[in-house]
Amino acid sequence: MICMNRTTDKWVLGKKILPFFDRASYTGEVMLFMGGIFGLMLSRTNIQAVLIFAIFYFLLVYRTCLTRSLSGLALSGLLSALILALRFKYLTWGDPWFEYAMIQNIMENGMLSPAYYSDQEPVLHTLIAATSTYVNIGAMTLQKFIVPAISSLSLLALYSIAREFFDKETAIVSALLLSAGTAYIHWAAQAVTESIGIPMALIALYFSYRSLQDVRHLPAACMVITGLVLTHHLSTLLFIVWYNSFALAHLYFRSRDEMQSLRGLFISVFSLAVAFGWWSARMPDIYDIVINSIGKLLHTSSPVYMILLILIIMYSVPALLRGQLIRIGSRATILQEFRTAAYLGIILCCMACALLALHFLMGKSFFVLNYPLLFFANGLMMLLLALFGMRSFLYLDKTPVLAWIGGVALLFVGSLLKLYYAEDPLRFVEFIYPPLSIIAACGFIFMTSKLGSRRKAALVALICLSSLVVAFPSTVFWGQEYPPSDPRHDVRAFVINHPESELMAIDLLKDHKAKGTLHTDRYVGYVSLQLENVTSDISVPLSNNIHTRTYGRKQMNPDRFSGESNFVIITSRMMNYAEFGEWLLQEKSPLTKDERADIEKKTSLIYDNGDAWIYKGSGFKDLEIKLPGEDSS
Amino acid sequence: MNRPMIPVSVPKDAILTGMILLISGVGVTLDLPGIASPVLLLLPGYTMCSALYPGRDDLKSSERLIVSLALNITLVSLLALAVNSLDLPLFGPGVPLFVALFSVTVIFTLISVLRRAGRIDAYDLLLPKATALSVLVFLALLSISALILATGLDQDKPTEFYLLDRNGTLNYPLSLGENEVGCVVVVVENHGPIENYTLVIDLDGVLLNRQELVLREEERWVDEVSYKAPYQNSTLSFTLYKDNEPIRRLHLLIGRR
Numbered sequence: 049m050i051c052m053n054r055t056t057d058k059w060v061l062g063k064k065i066l067p068f069f070d071r072a073s074y075t076g077e078v079m080l081f082m083g084g085i086f087g088l089m090l091s092r093t094n095i096q097a098v099l100i101f102a103i104f105y106f107l108l109v110y111r112t113c114l115t116r117s118l119s120g121l122a123l124s125g126l127l128s129a130l131i132l133a134l135r136f137k138y139l140t141w142g143d144p145w146f147e148y149a150m151i152q153n154i155m156e157n158g159m160l161s162p163a164y165y166s167d168q169e170p171v172l173h174t175l176i177a178a179t180s181t182y183v184n185i186g187a188m189t190l191q192k193f194i195v196p197a198i199s200s201l202s203l204l205a206l207y208s209i210a211r212e213f214f215d216k217e218t219a220i221v222s223a224l225l226l227s228a229g230t231a232y233i234h235w236a237a238q239a240v241t242e243s244i245g246i247p248m249a250l251i252a253l254y255f256s257y258r259s260l261q262d263v264r265h266l267p268a269a270c271m272v273i274t275g276l277v278l279t280h281h282l283s284t285l286l287f288i289v290w291y292n293s294f295a296l297a298h299l300y301f302r303s304r305d306e307m308q309s310l311r312g313l314f315i316s317v318f319s320l321a322v323a324f325g326w327w328s329a330r331m332p333d334i335y336d337i338v339i340n341s342i343g344k345l346l347h348t349s350s351p352v353y354m355i356l357l358i359l360i361i362m363y364s365v366p367a368l369l370r371g372q373l374i375r376i377g378s379r380a381t382i383l384q385e386f387r388t389a390a391y392l393g394i395i396l397c398c399m400a401c402a403l404l405a406l407h408f409l410m411g412k413s414f415f416v417l418n419y420p421l422l423f424f425a426n427g428l429m430m431l432l433l434a435l436f437g438m439r440s441f442l443y444l445d446k447t448p449v450l451a452w453i454g455g456v457a458l459l460f461v462g463s464l465l466k467l468y469y470a471e472d473p474l475r476f477v478e479f480i481y482p483p484l485s486i487i488a489a490c491g492f493i494f495m496t497s498k499l500g501s502r503r504k505a506a507l508v509a510l511i512c513l514s515s516l517v518v519a520f521p522s523t524v525f526w527g528q529e530y531p532p533s534d535p536r537h538d539v540r541a542f543v544i545n546h547p548e549s550e551l552m553a554i555d556l557l558k559d560h561k562a563k564g565t566l567h568t569d570r571y572v573g574y575v576s577l578q579l580e581n582v583t584s585d586i587s588v589p590l591s592n593n594i595h596t597r598t599y600g601r602k603q604m605n606p607d608r609f610s611g612e613s614n615f616v617i618i619t620s621r622m623m624n625y626a627e628f629g630e631w632l633l634q635e636k637s638p639l640t641k642d643e644r645a646d647i648e649k650k651t652s653l654i655y656d657n658g659d660a661w662i663y664k665g666s667g668f669k670d671l672e673i674k675l676p677g678e679d680s681s
Numbered sequence: 682m683n684r685p686m687i688p689v690s691v692p693k694d695a696i697l698t699g700m701i702l703l704i705s706g707v708g709v710t711l712d713l714p715g716i717a718s719p720v721l722l723l724l725p726g727y728t729m730c731s732a733l734y735p736g737r738d739d740l741k742s743s744e745r746l747i748v749s750l751a752l753n754i755t756l757v758s759l760l761a762l763a764v765n766s767l768d769l770p771l772f773g774p775g776v777p778l779f780v781a782l783f784s785v786t787v788i789f790t791l792i793s794v795l796r797r798a799g800r801i802d803a804y805d806l807l808l809p810k811a812t813a814l815s816v817l818v819f820l821a822l823l824s825i826s827a828l829i830l831a832t833g834l835d836q837d838k839p840t841e842f843y844l845l846d847r848n849g850t851l852n853y854p855l856s857l858g859e860n861e862v863g864c865v866v867v868v869v870e871n872h873g874p875i876e877n878y879t880l881v882i883d884l885d886g887v888l889l890n891r892q893e894l895v896l897r898e899e900e901r902w903v904d905e906v907s908y909k910a911p912y913q914n915s916t917l918s919f920t921l922y923k924d925n926e927p928i929r930r931l932h933l934l935i936g937r938r
Contacts, residue, residue, distance in 0.1 A: 075812070078819060086825065118743045158770030160762060171754055174761045174771070179721040181772045182779050184714035194722070201750055204743045244754065251751045268733055268748055275755025278762075548838050556843060562851050613852075654851060655843040656929040662843075664851065 074119045080108040081123040088134035095527030105516075106509045109224060113505035116216045121207060125200035125227045125236075128516055132237045133192040135524055138546045142574035144191065144239045149577035151177045151187045168330040171248075171279040172241050195239035198247060202236065202482070203227050205250035210486045212257070213446060222489035224508055225433075228515035229485060230426040231477040237520075242478065245283025248276040249290065250482060256291050256315050257448075260298060260308045270318055277322045281334045284323050286456060286479040292316055292359070293455030297448040299366040300373060309367035316359050324352065341468040387442045395435055401461055402431050408464050408473065420538045426515040430481075430488045437491030453483035520544070529624075539636075542625035543571045549659035550575065550619050556655055556662065557582060557615065564613025567604045569639075570627040572617050582615070585629070601628040604643065606650035609667035616647055616663040694731065694806035695794050698724060702786060709779055717779070725760075725782050726753025728789035735796035737804045756785060838872035842921050842929035847905070856936050857910040864907050865933065867919060871896035879922040882906055885915050910937040 087100030105127055112120030132140050139145055150167045154177040157164040167173065172195060179194065180187040203223040210219035226232055235242040255269040277284050295312045303309070327335035342351035366373060409419060409427075441450050456479045463470035470476075496504050517525050521541035529541040554575050557566070566576050566584040573586035585603050602608060604616060622639045651665035701719050708716025727749040734740050740748065760781040761771055771778045797803035845866040846852050854863035869878060878894040894902050908917050914936050921929040 075818075082819070082823070122743075122746075155772065158772045160765045160771075170761060171758045174758050175721070175754060178757060178761070178771065178778055178782075179718065182709050182717045182721060182776070184712060198750065198754070201747050204747050208741075208744060208747070247747075248751055248754070251747050255748065264734070264739070268730070268752065271729075271755050272748070272751045275751060275758065278755070278758045552838065552841060556841075557851070560845060560850050615851075650934075652853070652855065652933045653931050654853070654933075655841070656931055657841045658839045658929065664853075666855075 074117065077108060077111060077117065077120045077123050080104050080111065081127055084108065084127045085130070085134065088131060091135060091527075092137070098525050098527070102513060106513050109509040109512045110505045113220060113224060113508045114501060116220045118204065118207065121203055121220060121223050121227075122200065124224065124512075125203035126197055128227050128233060128512075129196035129200045129236045129243075130193065131233075131516070131520070131524065132544075133196055133239070136545045137548070138551060139188060139192060139239060140544050140546070141238060142543070142571050145574035145577055147172055147240055148188060148191060151180070151191065152578055155181060155187065162330060169241050169278065169280055171275060172239075172244050191239045195243045196237055199236035199243040200227075200247075202232070202247040202250050205247060205254050206482050206485065208254050209250070209257070209482075210489070213449060214486070214490070218486075218489050218493055221492055221508060222486045224512055225430065225488055225492070226482055226485040228426070228512040228519070229430065229481045230423065230515065230519040232481045233516065233519050235478050241280040242283065242475075245276065245280030246478060246482075248272060248279050249283045249287040249479070252276050252287055252319075253290050253294065253452075257294065257298070259315060260295060260303070260312050261305075263307075263311060266311065266315075269315060273315070273319045274322055277319075277326050281323075281327065281331060282475055283479075284319075285338065286459075286476070288316075288319055288323065289455045289459060290452055290479070291319065292362075293451040294448045296362055297451035299363070301444040301447045303366065304370070304374070306367040306370055309363050313359060313363035316363065317356065320355065320359075337469060345468055387439075390442055391439055394438055398431070398435065398438070401457065404461060404464055405477075420535065422518045422535055423538070425518050429511070429515075430484055433488035433491035433495070434484055435491065436494050437487040437489065440490040440494070441487065449483055449486055453480060453487065456480050456483075539625055542621055543627070546571070546575055547619075547621075547659065549657050550617075550621075552657055553617050553619075553655060553660040553662055554579065562613075562615060564615055565609075565611055566615045566617065567609075568617040569601075569622050570629075572619060572622075576617075601626070601639075601643075604628075604639075604647065606647060606665045609665050611667045614651075614665045614667060616651060616665070617660060618644060618647070618663070619660045691794060692731075692797055692803065692805040694727075695790050697806065698728060698786065698790050702783060706783065709776060720779065720782055720786065721757065723749065723753055725756045725786045725789065726750055728786050728793055729753075729756065731793035731804065732789045732796060735793060735800060735804055737802045739804065742807075757782065760785060840872065840876070840878075840921075840923075840929065841868070841870040842919070842931060843868050844919070844931055844933065853933055855933060856938050858938050860909070862907050862909055863935065864905055865917075867904050867906055867931075869894060869896065869902045869921060871898065871900055871902075874898055876923060879925075881920045881922065883918050883920075884908060885912065908935065910935045913937050 081104075083104035084101050087097050087102075087104060090097035091101065105124070108120060108127065109124050111117070112124050139148060146167075150165065150173045153165060154160065154170075154173050159165065160168075160170055160174070162168060165173075172191075176187055176191045176194065179185070179190050183190075203226060206226055207219045207223040210222040214222075232246070235246060237243075252269065252272040255265050255272055258265040259269045273287070276287055295316070299309050299312055324335065324338075327338065339351050342355060343349060346354050348354045406424070409424070440446065456476060459470075460473060460476035460480060462468060463473035463476060492508070496507060499507070521538045521544045522528065522530055522536045523541040523545055526536060530537045550572060554572075556562075557576070558579055561581065562579065563581040564583075566573070566579070566582045568576065568584065570586055573584040576582060576584045577587055606614070606616075618639065623641075623644070624638050625636065626638045627636050647663055647665075651663040653661060654664050655662035701724060705717040705720040707713075727745075729752045730740075730745055730749040734745070761778055764771055764777045764781055769777045797805075844851075844853065845868060846854070847864055847866060849866075853865055854861075857863050867880065867882075869880065871878075875895065875897045878896065880890075880892045880894060881888065882890040889908070890906070892904075896902055906917075906919075914934070917933040917935055919931040920927050
């Protein structure tokens with residue numbers, strides 16, 4: 049069974065018996081993937097089983113990097129994207145519960161008009177609602193697994209883009225670095241619209257770029273762009289920025305074909321037309337914000353026409369002045385003599401921007417953020433690798449990737465400086481990660497050029513594994529929350545998982561057809577969105593796309609109740625951490641004992657499961673409820 | 682003169698698509714779980730991709746995969762919007778959305794077959810070769826995973842203690858006339874192993890009832906409690922004990938009209 053064959057490999061271990069060792073066989077990758085899944089599932093009852101996942105994930109990434117296998121890449125990405133779905137029984141955080149409520153809405157009404165369906169980003173909701181209805185599997189289960197699975201397509205798309213500029217090794221490392229990138233995995237592992245928006249944007253970018261070179265790809269590109277518009281507005285906007293930066297750099301510095309400019313202009317105008325058309329028809333709030341921001345930036349009262357004019361000019365120049373551009377390009381190669389100076393200048397510029405970003409992410413700016421220091425490890429590593437990787441980009445033929453990251457980085461910095469309205473600047477970071485991964489991969493390849501392939505692969509696997517661990521709150525891989533003195537302390541650990549007790553309280557209201565208003569904190573409020581006849585403090589602004597903060601903890605005060613039926617849900621988590629309308633703009637504080645005692649005193653306690661309590665009170669003051677012991681005659 | 686007949690070979694993926702469509706149609710008609718998933722998650726996009734890219738070298742396998750799934754996602758939404766634009770609900774009688782997806786898949790399959798007909802370099806699906814052992818190992822791992830999921834890996838649920846009104850809703854009679862009698866239903870649900878509980882009910886500190894309960898796993902105990910409002914304001918309290926320790930508490934604030 050075991051034979052030594054020194055003429056080929058050192059050991060030939062009966063490849064038919066142990067397919068893992070046959071690098072040409074994908075069976076080993078599938079087995080490693082299944083092993084990782086197995087470990088994550090077991091970890092629900094025994095957190096030590098996370099070690100099983102870690103071992104299999106490490107081996108899978110190691111093997112993928114060594115063999116440069118695309119199937120291994122797809123499975124690695126899928127495994128990391130399914131972490132939350134397998135670790136926890138229910139949807140995590142808050143946003144996925146909003147998507148779940150929209151899915152249930154569609155399943156019930158079957159209509160997508162604004163009167164029935166307020167969100168108007170139908171891709172995720174329709175896909176899951178249709179699948180659940182026709183396949184007879186619960187919508188939450190499908191949402192938890194299908195959406196992250198779709199998000200893992202980002203890696204194959206990024207690989208394809210990177211492959212246009214670099215070799216297989218760099219492309220594989222880019223995709224693997226992205227798969228464990230903190231900002232990326234946070235969205236990929238959730239089951240929200242961004243989880244589909246990011247891969248759709250990457251696929252649209254790749255096929256749009258291919259369309260420039262070959263018109264056969266144009267129909268597919270246009271279809272994917274249409275799908276992207278229907279998926280997520282921010283992903284669409286960032287795609288438009290990505291594409292125009294990328295395409296114009298390609299046309300100006302790489303292309304020699306005038307027809308490419310026309311195709312480029314067509315795609316640009318098409319994407320804007322579909323986006324603006326959909327937003328103006330179905331999402332007027334978003335349309336107004338985008339148009340007003342563009343108008344403010346360009347100092348014009350006709351932003352749409354101005355944008356079109358700018359695009360026509362920008363795309364016409366490479367077509368009309370092709371000869372002049374080639375002459376300038378040939379002279380510009382002289383500038384490459386000054387590569388070192390340009391490199392140092394770019395490093396200084398990047399460091400300044402990185403400091404600004406870090407200042408924001410550490411909560412020193414207008415957002416109140418409390419990320420642990422470990423959380424920044426992946427981002428700092430990516431920046432360091434990218435600084436080394438930048439040296440590979442000081443050539444004209446690599447400018448599209450630089451332009452790609454430059455466009456979105458400018459938007460991010462502009463939002464930090466409040467040059468225009470951007471509700472959440474953090475949302476730009478996940479769109480910086482794909483091009484950053486390519487640049488970081490170049491830096492990694494450069495820094496490890498003296499290492500053998502196995503050591504390189506092991507290093508990549510270690511980076512990916514440790515990045516995953518620090519990207520998620522401590523409850524995911526450590527199974528518990530930690531005190532503030534511990535470096536693993538992370539307030540997000542309180543709210544990533546919705547315990548069974550919380551869902552049981554919501555189920556009571558659902559099963560017994562509660563009607564009225566629910567007052568609770570933000571995260572329990574998200575879970576309550578599925579309740580039909582109960583309006584929570586968070587449901588009104590979410591359902592109506594209201595972006596101002598219209599509620600706060602004061603609405604938990606029974607003296608402020610209105611209407612006959614008011615419910616309050618308190619969980620034990622809220623006594624340690626609670627979030628109300630302050631979102632990211634103010635410091636959060638847990639529910640105090642006095643606040644709870646006040647609720648206890650003025651309302652009836654109708655449900656207790658030891659970890660979640662439901663109170664019921666009335667806003668009507670005709671009942672002068674007094675405590676026992678007070679004057680009760 | 683007889684022209685030579687050029688046989689039109691139907692690509693393997695078109696045959697497979699046809700079979701899956703038929704099975705899915707039966708699955709939806711008979712409400713069988715899981716059967717129709719390819720029609721929702723892959724086939725429309727895959728057939729569109731095959732129609733757009735009939736040549737083997739038009740796209741690499743990974744590119745076909747990503748564009749097929751992206752096109753599928755887009756098609757599902759576009760068809761849903763189209764169905765709605767005809768004033769049809771998506772999931773009404775006649776399963777309009779499924780019919781739309783089914784039809785579009787058939788159309789794209791036909792287009793892809795016609796576009797690939799006669800091409801030497803026509804694309805066709807390459808089914809992976811798997812050894813018997815690897816299939817066995819894969820199936821074993823899949824079975825173990827399914828078993829783990831089916832037997833339930835979740836943590837134990839806590840004991841629930843709550844109140845309902847007589848109609849099973851949450852609208853309690855909290856405002857009573859002088860001689861009026863209110864009624865509330867007390868519920869204890871045990872989700873763990875067999876337990877002994879003690880339920881104590883008092884009104885403004887005066888004991889009304891004390892009862893011992895023994896509940897097996899997943900057993901639900903229900904009882905009606907009647908009360909009056911002796912004072913302007915009263916508190917009806919319910920305490921659940923286990924091993925002489927209070928573990929759950931409820932109370933109703935009752936007022937007199």
